[in-house]
Amino acid sequence: MTKLRERAPLVLATLFTALLTGGPLAGQSVLDRTPNLSGGWTGEEGTVYFNFLHRFWKLDLGDEDRILNSPTFLLGVSLPGRVLLGLNYASNSLVDGEEFNETEFYGRWAFLATSAGAPVDVTVTAAFNEAASSGDLELSVGAPLGPLTLHGVGRFLGKVAKPGNDTFFDDPRWAVGMGAVIRVTNGVAIAGDIVTLTDRDIERRPSGGDVVLPPKRLDRAWSVGLQLAIPATPHTLSLHLSNARTTTLQGSSFGDGETRYGFEFTIPFTLSRYFGSRRSRSTGDAGGNVAAEVAMDDQLRFTSETVRIRTGQAVRWTNTSSLIHTVTADPSKANNANSVSLPSGAQPFDSGDLRPGDVFTHTFSEPGTYRYFCIPHEGAGMVATVIVTG
Numbered sequence: 001m002t003k004l005r006e007r008a009p010l011v012l013a014t015l016f017t018a019l020l021t022g023g024p025l026a027g028q029s030v031l032d033r034t035p036n037l038s039g040g041w042t043g044e045e046g047t048v049y050f051n052f053l054h055r056f057w058k059l060d061l062g063d064e065d066r067i068l069n070s071p072t073f074l075l076g077v078s079l080p081g082r083v084l085l086g087l088n089y090a091s092n093s094l095v096d097g098e099e100f101n102e103t104e105f106y107g108r109w110a111f112l113a114t115s116a117g118a119p120v121d122v123t124v125t126a127a128f129n130e131a132a133s134s135g136d137l138e139l140s141v142g143a144p145l146g147p148l149t150l151h152g153v154g155r156f157l158g159k160v161a162k163p164g165n166d167t168f169f170d171d172p173r174w175a176v177g178m179g180a181v182i183r184v185t186n187g188v189a190i191a192g193d194i195v196t197l198t199d200r201d202i203e204r205r206p207s208g209g210d211v212v213l214p215p216k217r218l219d220r221a222w223s224v225g226l227q228l229a230i231p232a233t234p235h236t237l238s239l240h241l242s243n244a245r246t247t248t249l250q251g252s253s254f255g256d257g258e259t260r261y262g263f264e265f266t267i268p269f270t271l272s273r274y275f276g277s278r279r280s281r282s283t284g285d286a287g288g289n290v291a292a293e294v295a296m297d298d299q300l301r302f303t304s305e306t307v308r309i310r311t312g313q314a315v316r317w318t319n320t321s322s323l324i325h326t327v328t329a330d331p332s333k334a335n336n337a338n339s340v341s342l343p344s345g346a347q348p349f350d351s352g353d354l355r356p357g358d359v360f361t362h363t364f365s366e367p368g369t370y371r372y373f374c375i376p377h378e379g380a381g382m383v384a385t386v387i388v389t390g
């Protein structure tokens, strides 16, 4: 472990450089989660994620102020079956005063996903926190309600460790929390969360002794943030306040009375682009007469809001993003009736999941106005129109 801790900064710096020069693609958007909760994200299969988060606060040294900083670096790889494996590496952590550095190895599985048609997102995360020598578990539920998404978490922490002057604690604890994200526009959201240990009184024992000090009550952890998509890039940025230092399961389960100013920046790196592990697929009809091209991008848009074609012509959609999108003109699959309209006599259609690079073609044989949407991003307003004239 010591070797890992010594080398982790170098490994991360190298990866970071590789990611930047490699040309990052889409990111795990901070627009879908709160500053302290993961929202149960597992990313897009075949993508490596590098997110970095820094939280700053002022240390008052009397005649001199020092700015301190807790960084958390997240590294994750998204595997088939909505699984994310990775680690969080943090410095200046609250979790253990003696260890200083905190490494959390985690695996996450989303067994229900709204992107796959489930009404809610349900995710389990299992983690080992090396600084606390603790096995930790989290169950996370996310429920989209139009522009609002609610998140709830329940956590089991095998050993809560908290710094003090030569003290240690090793009790198991439960934590519960909730968060909310309000999407203001496609690229701007406001988010906040609160997490509390169900028993916040922590016994303190100086290490090596039998003396028990009076219990110390830990603060509830909280955060509020402005979550932004950076236009024309796959990156997202969170500007936030929180009393927690790190965003591991342990680190975000309690605070320490100090408000910190933080930011998080997300960098995705699509492996398939560099190693050719996956070819794009073309689906839909033959589309011999393509009269319009529409792309689906990382900003959750169909790039042409309205296209006009003639009866018998086709539209070709290409997913140029790193997210899964769909082209859906089926009223039975819409949450909002305004997202779909079909001329009388026209059959509903649905592309199914279009992964990055996939192409879908549809030929329109009935004149009229077709309003269609993307199933995962209907709530974010990913809706567009095809007008077919006789």
Ligand SMILES: [Cu+2]
Residues within 6 Å of the ligand: 296, 300, 324, 325, 326, 374, 375, 376, 377, 382
């Ligand atoms: Cu979409």
